[in-house]
Amino acid sequence: MQIETRFTPDYIFESSWEVCNKVGGIYTVLSTRANSLQKIHKDQIFFIGPDIWKDNESPWFKADDSMFAEWRDYAFKSQNLEIRAGRWDVPGEPIVFLVKFEQFLSRQNELYARMWQDYGVDSIAAYGDYHESTMFAYATGMLIENFYRFHHLESFNVIAHFNEWMLGAGALYIKKYVPKIATMFTTHATSIGRSIAGNNLPLYGHLHEYNGDQMARELNMAAKHSIEKKAALNVDCFTTVSDITAEECAQLLQRRPDVITPNGFEKDFIPKGSKYTSKHKNARKTLLEVAEKTLGHPVHRDALLVGISGRYEYKNKGIDLFIDSLRHLKAMKELTRDVIGFIMVPAWIKGPRKDLQLRLNNLPVDESLNKTGIVDCPFVTHELMDPHHDNVINHIKHAGLCNEPNDRVKIIFVPSYLNGDDGIFNLDYYDLLIGLDMSVFPSYYEPWGYTPHESVAFSIPTITTTLSGFGVWAKKKGDRKPGLNDGVEVIYRNDDNYTEVYEEIASIIYDYTLKSAEQISILKKSAAELSNKADWAHFIKYYREAYGKALHNSYIRLSKPYKLSSE
Structure with a gap:
């Protein structure tokens, strides 16, 4: 792909709520792409992120008080912008x-009125996280x-890139x-598409x-949808991450994305050789030990470990399907190997769970410490605030997956963030993922x-499924x-x-239990080879194309009489 020199950016500003703030998948997108862009x-x-850190510092931010000190002092004195500078602790x-935004919350109605007048953004029914996100976007x-x-960057090619509806107000501010x-504006998932799917x-x-x-x-969802749509309609380049989401954008936001920018992955931190083997063994040992102590009875050392993870979007992420596939697998009488499913x-x-912590340390347990885990259906590693209204808990019980000693299929619910200090595993997610034999992500909504x-x-x-952007890509590649x-x-x-999908998943898991160590080794190599085609070395070109289109379209826009658009 050839990009004209005049359409190559000299400076790029990229903003997201997840810069130095690990919340979900967008953090992975930005933090792994950063190395290629650098x-x-x-x-x-x-990169610009919210300065929401008060009692504790962001573990991913390395402050440097000397960096752009003169400008930051000027920004504070001239516009009351409190900005900290430093480095993002990623490759x-x-x-x-990092910028503070709370000082603008008292002016939010004035700013909403201005966005309505300028662009037709309807914030009248705004609630919850809309206010903080939009004030952060304004500060950005x-x-x-x-x-x-x-x-004095007027003579340079400058791009401002905003991620998700949360930063929509920033895009509109810059245009004005x-x-x-x-x-540039990227929607990683349309707010209304996700809501339609999540509401069954x-x-x-x-x-x-x-x-x-x-x-x-x-x-x-009127406010979030409105600001997302107006941002999409008003930027010089609109992007999304997959063909699936592009169709949503065209229908629900009424603009087809200019460029599809699939999400790559930076694999430099993945262990290799003997280090991989060591981490795999340690993770597997930890998973089996926690499973055994959670269940209250021994588990076979050769059990097949299967996992699902991600955000708690019960239907969208296919958690319901995962549970039903294990239920169906359990009914397959010919199963000859134990299977333990982990919902992380x-x-x-x-x-x-206090009792589980004691068991893991081989200490005596007062059974009155916890009545939600070890009694009746033992499968939860942490104590839930409202277990009786938890979808996963209720579905597991409804499916009859009560983890009896003689059951071939068992299930463990890990309802905690796996960041290394959850109190049970005390390993981060990647250090546990490496111990699984296979994973299942049967998403219904997955951009x-x-x-x-x-x-x-x-x-x-x-x-995975054909309703996942990665799944569609993998199907091709x-x-x-x-x-x-x-x-x-x-x-x-x-x-x-739905039924056909969970039956097929159960059948695939069953087939996997029959494979030899040599066959599994071949499969693991095949998986890694596929991922090599989806790293940032291959995908960064789409961002370069998007930058070129943004600059090209801005040149065209600037050659015309300027007017605001609320269409």
Whole structure:
């Protein structure tokens, strides 16, 4: 792909709520892509994140008080912008600015009125995280403008890139106040598409019948949808992460993305050789030990360890399907090897189970310490705040997966963030993922799908679906053989074939239990080979294309009479 020199950026500002703030998949997108961008635009790309750190410092931020000190002092005195500068503690260590935004909350109604007048953004029904996100986006826009003017960047090609609806107000701010800056906006998942799917409405078969504005009002998503749509319609380059989401954007936001920017992965931190073997053994030992202490009886050392992880989106992530596939597998009488399914999905918890902590340390246990885990159906590692209304708990019980000693199929629910100090595993997610034999991510709504992507990068064969962006990509690039025989299986899924999908998953898991160590070794290599085609070395070109289009479109825009658009 050839990009004209005049359409190559000199400076890039990229902002997200997840810069130095590990919340979900967007953190992985930005933090792993940073290294590739640093190689191309060394210290001329600036990431901007929210300064929400009060009692504790962000573990991913390395402050440098001397960096841009004169400008930051000017920004504070001139516009009351409190900005900290430093490096993001990820490969490439890009420059990062953390900005406070609480000082603008008292002016939110004034700013909402201005966005309505300028662009038709409807914030009247805003609630919850809309306010903080939008004020952060506003502060981000001010930061970019202030930096741009202080450093006299008018003669340079400058791009401001905003991620997700949370930063929509920043994109609109830049278009209004610094129109010479080329703007980009990326939706990683449309807010209304995710909401339609999460509310058990059929998204795919009826997509072209939905009106985004109408559905947003019905599902109480009007403000988020409005700012996302107006940002998409007003930027110089609009992008999303997969063909699936592009169709959503075209229908629900009424603009087809200019470029598809699939999510790559930086694999430099994945252990190799003897280090991989050592970490795999340690993770497997930990998973088996926790399973045994949670269940209250011994488990076979050769048990097949299967996992699902991600956000607690019960239907969208296919957690319901995972549970039903294990239920179906349990009914297969010919199963000759134990299977332990791990649901590693953060939920609302009080903390680690005290009785389980004692068991793991081989200490005597007072059974009155915990009545939710070891009695009746033992399968939870942490104490939930409201276990009686938890979807996973209720579905597991309904499925009859009560982990009896003689059951071939067992299930363990890990409702905690796995960040190394959860009190039970005390390992981070990647250090546990490496111990699994296979993973299952049967998503219903998954614009990209980092969890199956990460899985194959760690040489863990995975199952996903055609409703996942990664699944669609893998179907084109690597899923050539039936089952997991090439390291990945992409199952066809639609609005109506739920039963067929969980039956197929159960069948694939069953087949995997029959494979020899040599066969499994081949599958693991195949999985890793597929992931090699989906790293940032291959995917960064799409961002370079998007930068080029943003600058090209901004040149065209600037050659015309300027006007705001609320269409």
